[in-house]
Structure formats: structure tokens, C-alpha cells
Amino acid sequence: MKEQYDVIELLRDMVRIDTCQPEGNEKQLVNLIRDLFSSYSEDIVLTEIEHSENRSSLVIRIGPEVQGGLAFVGHLDTVSVGDRKTWSHDPHSAKLVDDTIYGRGAVDMKAGVAAMTVAALDYLNAGFKFEKPLYLVYTAGEENGCLGARAIAKSNLLEFADAFVIPEPTDIKPAIAEKGALWLRFYLEGKLAHGSKPEEGINAVEAAVDLSKLIKETMSVDLKHKLLGDFTLSVNRFEGGIMTNVIPAEAMVEMDIRTLPEQNHDRLLELIDSCINEILEAYPGLAIRLETIHNYPSLSSDEDSDFIKKIQGYVREAGLPDKVCGMTYMTDAAVLIPVYPKPFVIIGPGHESMAHQVDEAVKVESVNLALEIYKRIMKDLT
Ligand SMILES: [Zn+2]
The missing domain is CATH 3.30.70.360 (Alpha-Beta Plaits)
Incomplete structure (x- = not known):
């Protein structure tokens, strides 16, 4: 058994890889993720979708092909840095200062992507047997037309997914609607x-x-x-x-x-x-x-569905406010949910107001809390 994966170190590694739009270059990050899962090739099915030489998306399925699965969907690209001189720390150094990690993509959304990755790795490492499929979906080009989500929506890669989690920044509040x-x-x-x-x-x-x-x-x-x-x-x-x-x-x-x-x-x-x-x-x-x-399109999930009630329960157990909210920004869900009309929740570490900003930053505590909640979601719903 391996030692525990460190979500903060993984997040910092992810921020150090420049996946800024418009180039994206998400393939580098896909390679990092593939490496992390390389020792579990027996337990997973991995599909890389190449968009171009330097851009790809990745879908990992863990567990059997039966209905009732759960998909976590995170994008790998970030918006551009803008004027580097206005940043207090190099936007790709992933500097850790007083329990805060700085960098482009720290909040939107490498923190959520790192947390969903480590949550799944911890279960694989512990030999946990998933009864239903867990999908880890890593998309390219979300910030610019949802390149990866579009390709995935055209495939049948998520055909057994019955619920979606989008780990975009919500300050770990359950968001069930987006404009x-x-x-x-x-x-x-x-x-x-x-x-x-x-x-x-x-x-x-x-x-x-x-x-x-x-x-x-x-x-x-x-x-x-x-x-x-x-x-x-x-x-x-x-x-x-x-x-x-x-x-x-x-x-x-x-x-x-x-x-x-x-x-x-x-x-x-x-x-x-x-x-x-x-x-x-x-x-x-x-x-x-x-x-x-x-x-x-604008989307909303049924507040009274079992799925949303369960998510609220996990948030409550983590000692956080469980009231549902909505997000004005759009996510990959806008492309996937019309094709897979299933309940979805947007929930992730960091504050949404930090997304796309100079000195984008996320608190270590928020990432750790998200990891804890994602582990609960994965364990109970797959
Ligand atoms: Zn985002």
C-alpha cells in the first residue's frame, strides 16, 4: 500500500503546469494524472480524447459498467494570467503563504480537480471496491467553448452516470443551479x-x-x-x-x-x-x-431529489452550512446535462469571486474540506 496522496502537493504541481487559454496545453496535465493512476491499471478504464497535439481530455472509469454511477467533472484549463507584473507571486509558482496557495487556476479549478483525484486515489489505494461506476472526467478548453465536454457529450463514455458533481469553486456550498x-x-x-x-x-x-x-x-x-x-x-x-x-x-x-x-x-x-x-x-x-x-442553457437540479439531500447531509456533517445556492457562472454541466439529464451539484473549494482574478488563491483548509466531502460522496454514492 502506498503512502497517502497529498492533495496540497498535487494541487501545487497542477498549478505549476501552465494550462492557460488560449493554448491550453492540457496534455501535460493529463500526463501527470495518467501517471498517478498508472499503478491501478487493473482497476480502471482510462480513455484519453485527443483534441490536438497538445490538448486532450481524460475520462477514467473506476468500478463496473452498471447504471447508477457518479461522475466528477473538472476542467484542466485556466484563463490567461493577464499582466504578470500585477501579480504578487509568480502565477505558476504555486507559492504557499500562510496556508494559502497562490496561482492561476488555484481556485478555478485545480483545487477541485486535485481534491477529486486524491479522493479517488485514496480509495484505489485502500482496495475499496466500487459497486457502481465512478467517473473522473478531466476536460480541456472549458474556459473557451467547452472543447472537452463537447467531445465527451458526443461519446457514450458516461452512459452509466446517474449524477454529476462539478468541483468548481463554491466555497463548498452546494450549488444546484447555474445561469x-x-x-x-x-x-x-x-x-x-x-x-x-x-x-x-x-x-x-x-x-x-x-x-x-x-x-x-x-x-x-x-x-x-x-x-x-x-x-x-x-x-x-x-x-x-x-x-x-x-x-x-x-x-x-x-x-x-x-x-x-x-x-x-x-x-x-x-x-x-x-x-x-x-x-x-x-x-x-x-x-x-x-x-x-x-x-x-441555464440549469437547475431538483432541490428535493435524494442526491441533493445526500450532498447537503455530507456538507452538514463536515460542519458547513448546507443551504443550497446558485452560481451565475456557467460550467461544463451546461454541455453535459442537456445530453445526460441527471441531477447535478456544483461544489468545490475556494471562493468563486477569486476565479479569473490577479493573485488567485485558495486556502489549504478549503481544499482539505472538499477532499473530505468528495470522499464521502464517492463512498456512499458508488
Ligand atoms: Zn471554472
């Missing part, structure tokens, strides 16, 4: 004219302003989700125009729409289409092209 994301880009093409003769042109910038306003008005709804709060729509990018005295022929607008579980994205896109048509009528000769950047 949807519908990101849209509009290109408007009008007609250039001299600024003194606007009637001879088709003003793409004015049309873009009107379109933005119309969409905001048309989509405004008085919807509130008890865990997720409000539906939101914001116009966050705008380009257009060349000079003060030129009627602009081109404009571009981007919108970030965050939806609630009761909102159907196809229905929202129909509303957007009706707005586009209204603007086209108001600006004869104008052309508008709509591009969907992201389209992920």
Missing part, C-alpha cells in the same frame, strides 16, 4: 455618405443603437429565480464609424445575455429575430447579420 449564457454579435451594414447629407446614407451606428435599445426593451422581463436572481442582458462591445463627418456604413454590437432555467433560448432568439426585422424595416437597405458566440 445560462447567450452571447450574440450583430454586424450591421448600411451605406456610407457625407456627414452633411445623412439622407443619402444608411447609418449603421444609429441602427445599432436602436437595435440595442429595442432588444433591451423587448427582452426585459420581470423574472427572478430564487437562487440565481435576475435575468440580465448587457451591451458590452460596440464598434462603428470612422469620422465625425461621415455617415457610417458599418457597426458591430455584442451582447451578453444571462438566462434563468425557465427561459428557452430558441424562444429568445425568435424575439431577437423580430427585433432585427423591425430595425430592417426602419432602415431600408440595411443588412444585419447575427452570430451566436455562445449558447449554453
Whole structure:
């Protein structure tokens, strides 16, 4: 029997491997994880999905192929570091200061990934026999279009999974809902004219302003989700125009729409289409092209399901508040749950407000608590 795996050392090793977007280079981290499981090849089935030379995702199945399994899904990539000079510690040194580990990905989400990995390794090491399958799912490219989750959703690799745990940072609160994301880009093409003769042109910038306003008005709804709060729509990018005295022929607008579980994205896109048509009528000769950047539905799990009740029980036993909550960010669940409509919970170490920040950091205690809870979940639910 091996000595116990150290979750903090594993987390630090993971932070030291740079898996920043856009390159990702997740394969290096996949290799580290494969090495950890190499002595258990008899007990596991390991599938690596190669996306490109340096990018891959990994699915490990432990236990038999029978229904009733449990999947832990964590992403290996991180957002970029940004301006390195603004960091107090090198973002890939995994510096440990006063029980806090600093680095890009420390919270989002190498802490959760390390904890789910060590929880499973501890059971393999102890010779624990899983009666139902436990899946460890490591995805590439979550921060940029859910590359890995998409490939896994197309496979039948998780066909026996009946519940999902997403170890993203929630400060170890059980989150049972996440907002949807519908990101849209509009290109408007009008007609250039001299600024003194606007009637001879088709003003793409004015049309873009009107379109933005119309969409905001048309989509405004008085919807509130008890865990997720409000539906939101914001116009966050705008380009257009060349000079003060030129009627602009081109404009571009981007919108970030965050939806609630009761909102159907196809229905929202129909509303957007009706707005586009209204603007086209108001600006004869104008052309508008709509591009969907992201389209992920909002999700929620049934608070009264056995699975969620059990998760709340484990959190309570660990001495933590068990009240369910929602997360405004999206996860790989947005790709997997529509394909595998099963209960899911987002629960992981570290505070979500630390994700994507300069000096991203996680507390050792939080990682250890997550490990303890994941071990309970794995033992009781597989
Ligand atoms: Zn994340």
C-alpha cells in the first residue's frame, strides 16, 4: 500500500503546469494524472480524447459498467494570467503563504480537480471496491467553448452516470443551479455618405443603437429565480464609424445575455429575430447579420431529489452550512446535462469571486474540506 496522496502537493504541481487559454496545453496535465493512476491499471478504464497535439481530455472509469454511477467533472484549463507584473507571486509558482496557495487556476479549478483525484486515489489505494461506476472526467478548453465536454457529450463514455458533481469553486456550498449564457454579435451594414447629407446614407451606428435599445426593451422581463436572481442582458462591445463627418456604413454590437432555467433560448432568439426585422424595416437597405458566440442553457437540479439531500447531509456533517445556492457562472454541466439529464451539484473549494482574478488563491483548509466531502460522496454514492 502506498503512502497517502497529498492533495496540497498535487494541487501545487497542477498549478505549476501552465494550462492557460488560449493554448491550453492540457496534455501535460493529463500526463501527470495518467501517471498517478498508472499503478491501478487493473482497476480502471482510462480513455484519453485527443483534441490536438497538445490538448486532450481524460475520462477514467473506476468500478463496473452498471447504471447508477457518479461522475466528477473538472476542467484542466485556466484563463490567461493577464499582466504578470500585477501579480504578487509568480502565477505558476504555486507559492504557499500562510496556508494559502497562490496561482492561476488555484481556485478555478485545480483545487477541485486535485481534491477529486486524491479522493479517488485514496480509495484505489485502500482496495475499496466500487459497486457502481465512478467517473473522473478531466476536460480541456472549458474556459473557451467547452472543447472537452463537447467531445465527451458526443461519446457514450458516461452512459452509466446517474449524477454529476462539478468541483468548481463554491466555497463548498452546494450549488444546484447555474445561469445560462447567450452571447450574440450583430454586424450591421448600411451605406456610407457625407456627414452633411445623412439622407443619402444608411447609418449603421444609429441602427445599432436602436437595435440595442429595442432588444433591451423587448427582452426585459420581470423574472427572478430564487437562487440565481435576475435575468440580465448587457451591451458590452460596440464598434462603428470612422469620422465625425461621415455617415457610417458599418457597426458591430455584442451582447451578453444571462438566462434563468425557465427561459428557452430558441424562444429568445425568435424575439431577437423580430427585433432585427423591425430595425430592417426602419432602415431600408440595411443588412444585419447575427452570430451566436455562445449558447449554453441555464440549469437547475431538483432541490428535493435524494442526491441533493445526500450532498447537503455530507456538507452538514463536515460542519458547513448546507443551504443550497446558485452560481451565475456557467460550467461544463451546461454541455453535459442537456445530453445526460441527471441531477447535478456544483461544489468545490475556494471562493468563486477569486476565479479569473490577479493573485488567485485558495486556502489549504478549503481544499482539505472538499477532499473530505468528495470522499464521502464517492463512498456512499458508488
Ligand atoms: Zn471554472
